[in-house]
Amino acid sequence: MSPRRLKLVLVLAGLVLAALTLLAWTQPWFVLAVRAPQGGSVDVTSDGDVAGGALAALALASLALVGALTIAGVVFRIVLGVLQALLGACVALSALLAVGDPVGVSGSAVTAATGVDGSRSLDDLVTSVVTTGWPWLGLAAGLLTVLHGAAVALTARRWPAATRKYQAVRLEQADPSQDPAAAWDSLSGGDDPTAGQADGDDRSR
DSSP, rough: OHHHHHHHHHHHHHHHHHHHHHHHHHEEEEEEEOOOOOOOOOEEEHHHHHHEEEEEEEEHHHHHHHHTTOOOOOHHHHHHHHHHHHHHHHHHHHHHHHHHHHHHTTTHHHHHHHOSSHHHHHHHHEEEEEEHHHHHHHHHHHHOOOOOOOOHHHHHHGGGOOOOOEEEEEOOOOOGGHHHHHHHHHHHTTOOOOHHHHHHHHHHH
């Protein structure tokens, strides 16, 4: 794979993974059956912004990191690759903790629906939990982001070098004969600014 294609693939992969993390954050993660005071149960949905609230900030940080990769040098690409792997690990850990304790991470949603607070009280109220596929998508996106960061760090030296174009500016002394103000001053002093040009023309003939 050519260096340019490698860079393009890894940059696009980083954008896709960050977008998937954000998508998972916006979707429902758990549906909890909560015991109702009058009997029966009520379904309470816990979305990703409640159960996996950290994913949004991690995804936005990953987007900014991918943007920085497009202009970074070799050393900074390696550093950014390591940081990307750490971000992915945090995403995966957040999703894994949510799957391991859905009632705990959904406590605010249950409290908002029932007015009951406290971990023990919530455990008594929740009779069952249905896990959707979205936290698993968040977990997969996190693990893939870890691999993405590792790939960036390992291939950083193969990326094409960033091109820098500098415009050379050369300062030259202005020709007094081309300055209208200087020509006017010469006329005021009784000098003919065209005399030198006329002598040059005569000599050239």
